[in-house]
Amino acid sequence: MRTLAWTLHHNLRWRKVLAITLFGLKCALSAALAWQVAYLIAGKEAAALAAVSAVIVLQATSWQTIRKSIERVLGVFIGIALSVIIVHLLGLSALTILLTVFAAALSGLLFKPKGAYLATQIPISALLGLVVGVGEESYPALRLLGALIGGVIGTLLSLFLSPPIYAQKAQRTLVNLLEEVAQTLPTLADTVGGTVACSRQAAIYEHMHAVERKVRCSERELALGKENLRLNPWGRALQDVTENQPYLLEALEKVTRQMERIAWTVQATGQAWNELSSLHCWARRYAEILRIMGEMLEFVAERVYVITQQAQSQSAAWEYPQHSEEEAFAQLAQTQERLKEEEDALLEEKEELLIPVRNVPQTTTRASYRAVVRSSLLMDLRRMLDELEDMLVAVRQLQAG
Incomplete structure (x- = not known):
């Protein structure tokens, strides 16, 4: 990359x-x-x-x-x-x-x-x-x-005298954003996994917020790229690619918003987060899910780049690495299964916590807090994975079209 x-x-x-x-x-x-x-x-x-x-x-x-x-x-x-x-x-x-x-x-x-x-x-x-x-x-x-x-x-x-310069620039901006978010996901995974010092959690949250804001601010540039193709005889090859551009950007914006929420959850937990992540394996499993999402997003960035280059060169002989697409969807299916297992495990723990007992000990209170944190993280991970699935499907349809 x-x-x-x-x-x-x-x-x-x-x-x-x-x-x-x-x-x-x-x-x-x-x-x-x-x-x-x-x-x-x-x-x-x-x-x-x-x-x-x-x-x-x-x-x-x-x-x-x-x-x-x-x-x-x-x-x-x-x-x-x-x-x-x-x-x-x-x-x-x-x-x-x-x-x-x-x-x-x-x-x-x-x-x-x-x-x-x-x-x-x-x-x-x-x-x-x-x-x-x-x-x-x-x-x-x-x-x-x-x-x-x-x-x-x-x-x-x-x-x-209006070649599709702005449309091409918009496509590259979209690929840059996809790549930047994909490269940011491992940092967020390290934070969730507990390998980042507490003193850096606030900085990482600010970085996630900056990435999310950058994605939102790119809407004007991408709209200009789409407008560049209206009544433009030189940009018909990019028409199909540009039509899916707002959809991909919207999905990417939702992904970055969930990333920001995850970073905020870790920061709000503070010093207790490193203790939680060191004592419980679920934090490391969540971090691994984030890394896999980063790999899938890298695939989307590479594929959008290849499709754009093919449209600009109008080459019918461009070869796609079909095994990469199969691996991406296989990763998606495996990650969905892993996330479902995590959600089921949390649901079982919540049912145990709902059993009425007298003199609730301190450990149960801490377990309740962990359940709330895990529930928030899993909800964000589920939303991110749904958006990634939509992006993968959109890229497949774009390639087929």
Whole structure:
């Protein structure tokens, strides 16, 4: 997995540079083409407005560019229409400006649910139509024409110069997260097994919390990767892989949440945890279950990476290590059986504790506390294992598709 981690890190770095360079190139080409087209149609004034619009509407993905182009054209049209109508009816004065901006602001609030940029363009275009349009009567029409030409040029270039960089980056981010969580599970297993000093339990809990927060924070990046494939003719091969991405991330987030809960349980027990783990074999058995989960999660990370590489290279000759998949599902079945045995054993102990006796000794009270701790840990382990099973099934279906 170290080689995989280095490869992913290296790919992410050069793809980030490529994305920045390509975006700058699209801005330059859009401005130049929009200026030339508008200049040939309506002259220098329209050309300048078209070049500005082409640069403004360009966004990270084609879908975002299309949305902003539509919002800009509609915003300019509504704002210009308001200014022209009010000036035509009432003339130009301070009162006219007040009424125009007030009406445009209300219109912006009305259209805000449809798009934030649309809402801001309406009052801006209305005010510019009033102020600039006094000295240049053709300005309203030129502004609308410039917005239309710039939006069309920017959209076309965004469609044809938008390789699925963000989708590929999102896939690598997902693999990185899977790998990081898989590498964190042995540390959590050591903590549960009692081989970690009490002074480090708080730090390990904070680390688990940081991993869980990192998984949650990656949702925006993965959503951008999925959006990068909308109306993108270059990213169809990644479409199926990206569709399962939110599902895998959701399952991974649930796994990390349970890991955080387990670390909190150990930390809350404090000094007594090392005593419990040293006196009772169940803590070491739980730790072993966590290590096996880490191996299964490593398998998921490797398989998602291989599927992504196959989709990008569009190679039908990619060979999958079928024995690895069989071993992963065999591990899953064995771990489910082991966890069921642990749950049954705890249930028997709980039934013994419920037998009413007089003068309950201190040892029984401690046994009750151990039962509560074990019950919490087993519940978290069961939830983690259920999520891992869903991830393994999702990866198998993704590979078959």
